[in-house]
Amino acid sequence: MTSRKVLVVEDERTINDALAQRMRAEGHDVLQAFDGPSAVELARTGRPDVVLLDVMLPGLDGLEVCRRVQAERPVPVLMLTARDDEADVLVGLGVGADDYLTKPFSMREVVARVAALLRRVERAAALAHERPAVIDVGDLRVDPGARRTTVAGEPVHLTPTEFDLLLCLAREPGQVLSRERLLREVWDWGDAWGTPSAGRTVDSHVKALRSKVGAGRIRTVHGVGYALEDQL
Known part of the structure; x- marks a missing residue:
């Protein structure tokens, strides 16, 4: 997988750092945000290829962050949520999330989901040329x-x-x-x-x-x- 830029948005520093470290180990460049407003700004200026986005954030929640990020520029979003309620999941998908993971999750699963999202983006780009x-x-x-x-x-x-x-x-x-x-x-x-x-x-x-x-x-x-x- 070609190195891509990943934006990690999670207010719990331990989880944020762990995700960032694993993404870097996979060869990706990583941006980190710990609240909603900074996530929106980093998405705008950093132009990440994929976003790992926690739902519960200070400033702006993950749903509003996702809505604003997608309005600015379509980008794959993997939503991280502590709630597996179907209504919450559907709201996340409705504002533009591409996939979701329920906490607690394994780093192996996060890596695989991110890789799958990036492969789909590459396939879509190739298809557009055909x-x-x-x-x-x-x-x-x-x-x-x-x-x-x-x-x-x-x-x-x-x-x-x-x-x-x-x-x-x-x-x-x-x-x-x-x-x-x-x-x-x-x-x-x-x-x-x-x-x-x-x-x-x-x-x-x-x-x-x-x-x-x-x-x-x-x-x-x-x-x-x-x-x-x-x-x-």
């Missing part, structure tokens, strides 16, 4: 090259993860894609990610995506996965 065909599923249009989505001609703002998830489903409309396949193709997670949180990650992102493109477009097949339909 100018792949636009996909229409009913009145839903997905443009992989421009990374744009419209519903009935109206633009829909999606996070990078939501777009990749929608694109994966749109390539095979009507076909049920398993959670395992979605984790592999969208999140770039391998077989080692057979954890309970893996399935919840897919489910949470599907719910966030439904809120933007219409709940009836994505069909759930319980115990299997999801399919994109051309009818609401």
